[in-house]
Amino acid sequence: MSTANTMRAISQDVLGGPEVLKEVEREIPKPGPSEVLVRVHAAGLNPTDWKHRAHGNFLKPPFVLGWDVSGVVEAVGLGVVIHEPGDEVFGMLPYPFGVGAHAEYVTAPARAFARKPAEVDHTQAGALPLAALTAWQALVDTADVRPGQRVLIHAAAGGVGHLAVQIAKARGAYVIGTASSGKHEFVRGLGADELIDYRETDFTEAVGDVDVVLDTVGGDYRSRSLRTLRPGGLLVTLLVSGTSELAEEAEGLGVRAVEMLVEADQTGMRAIAELVAEGKLRATVAEVFPLADAAKAHAAGDTGRTVGKLVLQVR
Ligand SMILES: NC(=O)c1ccc[n+]([C@@H]2O[C@H](COP(=O)([O-])OP(=O)(O)OC[C@H]3O[C@@H](n4cnc5c(N)ncnc54)[C@H](OP(=O)(O)O)[C@@H]3O)[C@@H](O)[C@H]2O)c1
Numbered sequence: 001m002s003t004a005n006t007m008r009a010i011s012q013d014v015l016g017g018p019e020v021l022k023e024v025e026r027e028i029p030k031p032g033p034s035e036v037l038v039r040v041h042a043a044g045l046n047p048t049d050w051k052h053r054a055h056g057n058f059l060k061p062p063f064v065l066g067w068d069v070s071g072v073v074e075a076v077g078l079g080v081v082i083h084e085p086g087d088e089v090f091g092m093l094p095y096p097f098g099v100g101a102h103a104e105y106v107t108a109p110a111r112a113f114a115r116k117p118a119e120v121d122h123t124q125a126g127a128l129p130l131a132a133l134t135a136w137q138a139l140v141d142t143a144d145v146r147p148g149q150r151v152l153i154h155a156a157a158g159g160v161g162h163l164a165v166q167i168a169k170a171r172g173a174y175v176i177g178t179a180s181s182g183k184h185e186f187v188r189g190l191g192a193d194e195l196i197d198y199r200e201t202d203f204t205e206a207v208g209d210v211d212v213v214l215d216t217v218g219g220d221y222r223s224r225s226l227r228t229l230r231p232g233g234l235l236v237t238l239l240v241s242g243t244s245e246l247a248e249e250a251e252g253l254g255v256r257a258v259e260m261l262v263e264a265d266q267t268g269m270r271a272i273a274e275l276v277a278e279g280k281l282r283a284t285v286a287e288v289f290p291l292a293d294a295a296k297a298h299a300a301g302d303t304g305r306t307v308g309k310l311v312l313q314v315r
Contacts, residue, residue, distance in 0.1 A: 002025060005027060006025045007025070007027075007104035007105050008023055008025060008103065008292075009024055009026045009064045009100075009102065009104070010022070010024075010064060010103070010291060010294040011026075012053060012061050012065075013061050013062045014061055015053065015055060016054065018050075018294075018295035018296070018302070019295060020053065021295045021298060023291070026103065029105060029106070029107045030075075030077075030107070031076060031080075032077050032078075033077050033078040034077060035076075035080070035108060035110060036073050036074075036075070036076050036089075036107065036109075036113065037074045037076075037105055037106075037107050038071040038073055038105065038108070039072050039074045039104065040069055040103060040104055040105060040314040041071045041122035041123075041126065041313075041314060042070045042071070042312065042313055042314060043068050043069055043070070043291075043311070043312045044066075044068030044128070044129065044130065044131070044159075044311050045066070045298070046301075047159070047301065048067070049065045049066065050298050050302050053065060058097070063099060063100075064099065064102055065100075066100060066102035066103070066106075066312070067093045067095055067098070068092060068101055068129045069092070069093065070088075070116055070123075070129075071089065071090075071106075071122065071126075071314075071315075072086065072087065072088055073085050077107075082110055083110055087115065088116040088122075089113035089114065089115060089116055090116045090122075090125040090129055090273075091264070091269050092129035092130045092262070092264050092265075093108045093112055093264065095262055098112070102312060108264075111264075111266040112264045113266065114273050115273060116273070117273045119276060119277050120282075123311055123313060124282065124285065125276075127308070127309035128272060128281075128283050128309075129272075130262060131160045131163050131283070131309065132167075132281065132283070133265055134160050134164075134238060134262040135160055135214070136167055137262055137263065138164070138236040138238070139164060139167050139168055139212065139236075140167070140171065140271070141268070143212040145171045145173050146172070147172030147173070149174070149211040150174050150176065150210045150211050150230075151174065151213075152177075152207055152210045153165055153168065153176070153192075153216075154177075154198075154213070154216050154221055155217055156179045156183075156187045156192060157180075157308070158216060158307075159306065159308065159309050160216050160238065161177065161187075161216055162190055162283075162307070162308050163281065163283065165190045165191060165192050166191060166275075166282070167275070169190070169191035169280075170275055170280045170281065173212075174193050175193050175194070176192070176193065176194040176195070176210070177196070178195070178197075178198040178203055178217075179195060179197070181200070186284070186307060208228055208230075210230060210233055212233065213225045213234075213235045215237035215239065216239075218239025222235070222237050222239065222257070226255055229253075230255075232255065234255070235250065235257040236258055237260070238259075238260060239259075240260070242259070246259065283309050284308030285308060285309055285310075286300075286306050286309060288310075288311050289310070289313065290312070291313070294312060297310050297312060
């Protein structure tokens with residue numbers, strides 16, 4: 001139970017399965033200079049949450065996970081002029097070290113947030129930030145996808161993939177997606193032009209002459225995807241190795257490859273808000289869990305079979 005100065009949060013002291021997640025009581029943080037304090041209404045979950053829970057990656061326990069926020073500004077720190085108490089905002093906390101959205105309140109740089117579009121509720125807005133920013137930064141900032149270009153999106157029914165399909169269509173691209181056949185109707189409904197059942201068909205044989213590949217799978221998909229590109233085409237992979245091997249392999253094939261990590265980004269959040277307001281971008285929310293059931297949400301995410309997004313309802 002939280003009091004006037006305390007809040008509920010989901011924390012862990014050790015790495016492990018969903019059972020390591022515990023509801024704890026914490027002091028409500030205070031916004032520092034150029035920060036805002038946001039009362040979290042909904043917070044999406046992403047594979048990076050279950051990866052950090054299990055393996056730590058960039059973080060050392062104890063920590064509170066969660067990078068996605070939709071909520072209401074409760075207080076502003078020194079010098080903040082772009083938001084004021086009462087504003088409805090959504091955004092991604094700085095990745096990776098600004099983490100902590102799976103709590104009733106969070107502080108973050110004011111410019112991590114943009115105004116939540118009035119057209120959607122907090123659950124919908126909370127599902128978007130990390131996955132939509134990833135898709136936007138990969139397809140628009142990095143690849144500069146243009147009308148008529150052929151874009152291949154792997155795991156097109158997943159959290160990033162289903163938003164990437166919509167963003168690529170909004171840019172006027174011809175979109176090819178990989179997904180198991182049971183999910184084809186869903187992805188077609190988002191606007192995809194062509195779908196490949198990667199379980200039945202080798203995508204490197206089924207698709208070619210691609211301008212941009214968004215790789216959300218990794219492993220041998222990184223190297224195999226290079227074979228689908230037209231000369232000069234670009235692979236953006238989200239599964240980062242920190243080595244130059246893939247870029248070198250791409251160069252040898254006359255194509256390009258980059259490894260990308262998503263960044264907190266108000267310009268990107270504003271672009272996403274605009275697409276949402278125009279009705280061109282919606283998150284499909286597979287399941288909503290109360291904050292106290294974060295472990296159940298992690299268990300669902302752990303399966304790697306989610307269609308769209310999982311969201312924690314905090315308020
Ligand atoms: N670098 C970054 O900044 C960044 C940002 C965001 C995400 N990521 C990473 O990108 C990956 C995807 O994230 P996400 O949120 O989209 O995950 P997700 O929502 O958990 O993806 C689930 C989807 O992946 C599909 N899938 C699994 N294996 C597949 C395969 N071999 N081929 C095609 N589809 C496959 C599943 O469909 P089926 O049931 O049909 O297989 C399922 O619908 C994760 O590893 C995540 O950590 C990285």
